[in-house]
Each structure stands twice: as C-alpha cells, then as structure tokens.
Amino acid sequence: xxxxxxxxxxxxxxxxxxxxxxxxxxxxxxxxxxxxxxxxxxxxxxxxxxxxxxxxxxxxxxxxxxxxxxxxxxxxxxxxxxxxxxxxxxxxxxxxxxxxxxxxxxxxxxxxxxxxxxxxxxxxxxxxxxxxxxxxxxxx
Amino acid sequence: xxxxxxxxxxxxxxxxxxxxxxxxxxxxxxxxxxxxxxxxxxxxxxxxxxxxxxxxxxxxxxxxxxxxxxxxxxxxxxxxxxxxxxxxxxxxxxxxxxxxxxxxxxxxxxxxxxxxxxxxxxxxxxxxxxxxxxxxxxxxxxxxxxxxxxxxxxxxxxxxxxxxxxxxxxxxxxxxxxxxxxxxxxxxxxxxxxxxxxxxxxxxxxxxxxxxxxxxxxxxxxxxxxxxxxxxxxxxxxxxxxxxxxxxxxxxxxxxxxxxxxxxxxxxxxxxxxxxxxxxxxxxxxxxxxxxxxxxxxxxxxxxxx
Numbered sequence: 001x002x003x004x005x006x007x008x009x010x011x012x013x014x015x016x017x018x019x020x021x022x023x024x025x026x027x028x029x030x031x032x033x034x035x036x037x038x039x040x041x042x043x044x045x046x047x048x049x050x051x052x053x054x055x056x057x058x059x060x061x062x063x064x065x066x067x068x069x070x071x072x073x074x075x076x077x078x079x080x081x082x083x084x085x086x087x088x089x090x091x092x093x094x095x096x097x098x099x100x101x102x103x104x105x106x107x108x109x110x111x112x113x114x115x116x117x118x119x120x121x122x123x124x125x126x127x128x129x130x131x132x133x134x135x136x137x138x139x140x
Numbered sequence: 141x142x143x144x145x146x147x148x149x150x151x152x153x154x155x156x157x158x159x160x161x162x163x164x165x166x167x168x169x170x171x172x173x174x175x176x177x178x179x180x181x182x183x184x185x186x187x188x189x190x191x192x193x194x195x196x197x198x199x200x201x202x203x204x205x206x207x208x209x210x211x212x213x214x215x216x217x218x219x220x221x222x223x224x225x226x227x228x229x230x231x232x233x234x235x236x237x238x239x240x241x242x243x244x245x246x247x248x249x250x251x252x253x254x255x256x257x258x259x260x261x262x263x264x265x266x267x268x269x270x271x272x273x274x275x276x277x278x279x280x281x282x283x284x285x286x287x288x289x290x291x292x293x294x295x296x297x298x299x300x301x302x303x304x305x306x307x308x309x310x311x312x313x314x315x316x317x318x319x320x321x322x323x324x325x326x327x328x329x330x331x332x333x334x335x336x337x338x339x340x341x342x343x344x345x346x347x348x349x350x351x352x353x354x355x356x357x358x359x360x361x362x363x364x365x366x367x368x369x370x371x372x373x374x375x376x377x378x379x380x381x382x383x384x385x386x387x388x389x390x391x392x393x394x395x396x397x398x399x400x401x402x403x404x405x406x407x408x409x410x411x412x413x414x415x416x417x418x419x420x421x422x423x424x425x426x427x428x429x430x431x432x433x434x435x436x437x438x439x440x441x442x443x444x445x446x
Contacts, residue, residue, distance in 0.1 A: 132249025
C-alpha cells in the first residue's frame with residue numbers, strides 16, 4: 001500500500017496499533033479541511049505493528065492528549081519536505097477534558113459545564129486521579 | 141496570610157498551621173471574653189446541602205461565640221438546589237452575602253468547585269464519603285488537650301475502618317507526627333483499605349491489626365470508636381457474630397490504661413454502652429465541645445484575623 005508523504009504537515013508515528021481512531025476523534029481531526037491519512041497495522045521494526053496518522057497541514061496539536069493515550073508516539077513536524085522537528089511525548093502531569101470521572105458520587109456527575117480535571121499520581125503505573133473526588137481513573 | 145485560603149482537605153494545612161490553630165483554640169478556651177466580639181459584623185454562610193446536626197450546630201455556635209452572624213440553609217430542600225441550581229451558582233450568590241462559607245454536600249469534590257467560584261474562604265464541612273477536615277481538626281485538638289501532645293501515642297481505631305472517612309483522615313493527619321503507632325481493630329469485612337496501610341508503611345509508622353477489641357485494649361493511649369453498620373456486612377451471620385465485639389462497655393475497659401481517652405465522632409448508636417459515659421476516660425462529648433473551639437480558631441485564621 002502506498003500513501004504519499006507529507007510535504008508540509010505532521011506525521012504521528014509509532015501509534016500503538018488500534019489506537020489511531022481514538023486519537024483522530026480526540027484531536028478533532030475530523031474537523032480539519034486538509035487531507036488526513038490514517039494507516040493502521042503498518043509494520044514496525046520496534047513494535048511489530050503500529051498505526052500512523054499523516055496530516056497534510058500544520059495544526060496546533062494537544063500534546064497532553066497524545067501523551068496520555070500513548071507516550072511512545074513520535075510527532076514529526078515536516079516543513080517543505082524537510083523534518084523540522086521531532087517531538088517525543090511524556091505523560092502529562094494534568095489532564096483537562098480528556099477523560100471523564102466515572103465515580104457516580106463525584107460532583108462532576110451532576111454539576112454542568114465544569115472541566116473534567118485529573119492529576120497524575122503514579123507515573124510508573126499511569127495512574128490518574130480526579131481533581132475533585134480523588135477517584136482513580138480506570139479505562140473500564 | 142495574604143492569599144485567600146480554603147480548607148478542603150486536612151493536608152491543605154501544614155503541621156505548623158495545625159499547631160497554630162490548636163494554640164488559638166487553647167487561647168479561646170482560656171480567654172473567651174477576648175473573642176466574644178472579634179467577628180462583629182462578619183457573616184458565616186452555612187450551606188448544608190445534606191442534613192447534619194453536630195457539624196452545622198458547631199459552626200453556628202462557633203460564629204455566634206465570636207460575635208458574628210450566621211445565615212444559610214440546613215438541607216438542600218430548603219435551598220434553590222431543589223429547583224436545580226448548580227453548586228457554582230449557589231456559592232457565587234452566597235459569596236455576595238457572607239465573609240466565609242462552610243459547606244456540606246453529598247457529592248465528593250463539591251467544595252473544590254465552590255473554591256473556584258468565589259473569593260471568600262470555603263470550609264469543607266463534609267463532602268460525601270470523601271473529606272471532613274474539621275472533624276480531623278476536632279480530633280487533633282481533643283487529643284492535644286487531653287494528652288498534651290500529638291506525638292508518641294498508641295492510637296486504637298475500632299469498628300468500620302473500611303468506609304470510615306474520619307478514621308482515614310485522622311491517620312493521614314497523625315502520620316505527620318513522630319512515633320505514632322496505630323492499632324486497627326475491625327472485622328475482616330471492614331478492614332482498613334490497603335492504600336491507607338501503604339501510606340502508613342511509606343511514612344515508617346508501626347501498625348498492626350486485631351479482630352477483637354479486648355486483645356488490643358491494654359496498649360492503647362487513645363481508643364477511637366466508630367459505628368459498625370449492619371448494611372456493610374455481606375451476611376447476617378457475620379454481623380451477629382462480630383457486632384458485640386465492637387460494643388465498648390466497662391467490662392471491656394478493665395484492662396485499659398487509666399489515662400486512656402475514648403473518642404467517637406458521633407452519632408453513637410450502640411457501639412459505646414451508656415454506662416461508659418460516666419467513666420473519666422470517656423471524651424466523646426468533650427470532643428464535640430472541642431469541635432466548636434477549633435472551628436472558632438479556623439474561622440479566625442481563614443478570615444486572616446489570627
């Protein structure tokens with residue numbers, strides 16, 4: 001399969017296989033009017049399989065969202081066919097409106113229009129706690 | 141103190157600040173007339189979105205004894221919350237009328253929201269099963285006044301250690317003092333959660349567990365009783381088997397130290413027999429009195445007056 005390279009834009013590389021659609025939605029890439037390519041299950045010498053997203057234009061990226069979803073992602077910023085910058089991600093200290101608290105006793109379950117905030121409490125195990133009720137966030 | 145301060149969790153206060161609050165409270169006890177008009181023309185709003193007896197009354201009494209005024213509501217049904225008003229809007233409104241706000245809310249984290257919506261200090265008077273810092277301050281003042289110290293103590297915690305927020309907060313607060321040993325007395329079903337035990341380990345605190353109150357009694361300096369609630373048990377059989385082990389009576393107190401202090405956050409149902417009330421070691425009603433004095437100290441501190 002052949003997908004053209006990006007002349008000026010952003011390439012998100014080393015996305016964990018299967019996570020590209022989640023990133024596409026959370027970053028709001030569906031709202032862009034430039035060309036966006038999602039490549040799933042590409043061969044990776046590092047991880048076996050990976051996803052890649054190519055964005056044919058420069059946009060402001062929310063590195064917190066990317067770092068939270070998968071901090072192994074590499075962000076390549078390309079300008080005029082040259083790699084301008086390579087950004088390695090880290091787990092963000094705080095998250096705002098990326099995940100939602102699932103504790104039914106939390107104030108965020110009833111109070112309207114307040115930001116859902118989390119803070120990183122355990123970097124090694126990727127544990128975030130709600131900034132309001134302190135409940136640990138779990139995926140399921 | 142120049143910035144606006146709130147009290148959401150006990151850890152918002154440093155040990156130095158807690159010691160300062162205890163000093164103010166002790167001075168209030170010794171010189172009450174010096175404080176009787178200190179808050180004249182100041183107003184405390186008590187926003188109680190769920191009912192409470194002791195906490196609301198002690199805040200009200202505290203502000204009245206400082207010469208201030210109190211306004212507010214005692215449950216959500218008598219506020220605009222019933223009409224669907226948000227916590228944010230209620231707090232912004234209350235901040236227009238009062239100099240300081242004490243709020244209780246059934247939802248965890250509600251006081252955090254409140255603190256971002258107003259420029260007057262917010263005191264968390266209990267947010268669901270989450271934090272209740274003024275109870276912890278009450279407990280610390282009681283221990284300090286009765287034992288003369290907050291370090292070098294053996295603290296027995298008995299009853300529901302799994303869901304009891306007062307127990308978790310008291311442990312968190314006392315871990316900051318030197319050589320405090322914790323004795324945990326509870327049924328298997330209501331043992332202290334692992335994360336609190338890990339916290340004790342991380343602080344290097346000594347702790348051990350008992351299932352029977354009688355076994356723990358001789359070594360204790362403090363016995364902190366809590367209520368064992370029937371609905372916490374998985375089956376009736378376990379509840380019946382264990383409930384009597386957690387009822388304190390004079391017989392169970394026989395092997396205890398003469399200078400033990402018995403505490404309870406109240407309300408008591410049947411976990412402390414009424415016959416214990418007349419024992420000089422019973423401190424739970426004195427604890428309620430300390431609740432008023434430490435809240436007086438806290439109001440003065442957060443208003444920047446002490």
